[in-house]
Amino acid sequence: MQRVVSPQRISAITAEARRRGHTIGFVPTMGFLHEGHISLMRIARDLCDELVVSIYVNPKQFGPGEDLDRYPRDLEGDADKCEGTGVDWLFVPDDLYGDCHCTTVSVSGLSQGLCGAARPGHFDGVTTVVARLFGLTHPHVAVFGEKDYQQLAIIRRMTLDLALDVEIVGGPLVRDVDGLALSSRNKYLDPEQRKRALTLHRALFAMRDSGERNAASLVSLGRRHLDVDKLDYLEVVDAHTLQPVAPQTREARALVAAHLGGTRLIDNVGIPWT
Numbered sequence: 607m608q609r610v611v612s613p614q615r616i617s618a619i620t621a622e623a624r625r626r627g628h629t630i631g632f633v634p635t636m637g638f639l640h641e642g643h644i645s646l647m648r649i650a651r652d653l654c655d656e657l658v659v660s661i662y663v664n665p666k667q668f669g670p671g672e673d674l675d676r677y678p679r680d681l682e683g684d685a686d687k688c689e690g691t692g693v694d695w696l697f698v699p700d701d702l703y704g705d706c707h708c709t710t711v712s713v714s715g716l717s718q719g720l721c722g723a724a725r726p727g728h729f730d731g732v733t734t735v736v737a738r739l740f741g742l743t744h745p746h747v748a749v750f751g752e753k754d755y756q757q758l759a760i761i762r763r764m765t766l767d768l769a770l771d772v773e774i775v776g777g778p779l780v781r782d783v784d785g786l787a788l789s790s791r792n793k794y795l796d797p798e799q800r801k802r803a804l805t806l807h808r809a810l811f812a813m814r815d816s817g818e819r820n821a822a823s824l825v826s827l828g829r830r831h832l833d834v835d836k837l838d839y840l841e842v843v844d845a846h847t848l849q850p851v852a853p854q855t856r857e858a859r860a861l862v863a864a865h866l867g868g869t870r871l872i873d874n875v876g877i878p879w880t
């Protein structure tokens with residue numbers, strides 16, 4: 607595995623790999639890697655000849671007062687995990703944008719509700735960085751986690767709308783043994799908060815397993831399980847449109863975002879709807 611810091615260099619490396627006829631897989635991350643990230647790398651590894659992973663804590667996707675300055679980092683540990691998973695190129699830019707600050711990529715509609723409502727501008731930061739990373743790494747396939755379910759839907763939309771010629775693959779959400787969705791931010795939780803954080807997945811699984819298929823009733827059922835400091839949202843939406851469930855909905859998704867102390871956590875689960 608080689609570490610690359612310069613955007614121009616990763617661009618030259620991946621362009622050259624393409625010329626040699628190699629397929630390129632790409633997994634963008636913000637680092638402090640866990641099994642959720644590794645699972646995406648394994649999926650990408652199986653689909654391509656050369657695997658690029660990026661680690662970049664993207665300031666554009668953090669709002670004022672969010673955790674940009676304290677976002678956990680462990681570059682050496684991350685590099686070992688990448689090496690052990692068969693990553694070829696670890697892209698860790700110091701400065702990803704350089705003078706390129708003028709363009710914002712924004713996906714309307716899908717970016718507005720759920721996390722978009724709670725974190726204004728967040729998804730514009732995500733789509734802008736992902737578009738730039740795609741431009742630099744020339745991937746044939748890019749893998750994103752269903753942990754960030756709305757983000758995955760937005761990236762798929764962006765890729766289609768801009769005809770980016772990258773295959774977007776979604777990887778299943780990976781949980782800890784007790785059910786907590788793995789997240790770099792779990793590191794912030796003290797033992798008492800971590801215990802209460804388990805109520806996120808309990809609420810979602812209780813909703814899924816209840817047999818109830820009325821969205822409002824499901825949400826009230828889920829709320830009864832939650833023990834959090836602040837709930838941003840608990841919603842049941844159509845799994846494809848992220849709009850309210852409708853007669854044509856075949857698969858729904860229950861999604862939650864909540865704060866425990868200063869930590870914001872998200873989780874989601876699929877709910878068969880027919």
Ligand code: AMP
Binds near residue numbers: 635637789
């Ligand atoms: P992040 O480093 O949090 O920006 O995440 C980078 C990628 O890893 C995103 O595509 C996330 O959806 C994905 N990811 C994060 N946590 C998990 C998880 N527990 N299971 C599956 N994918 C995850």
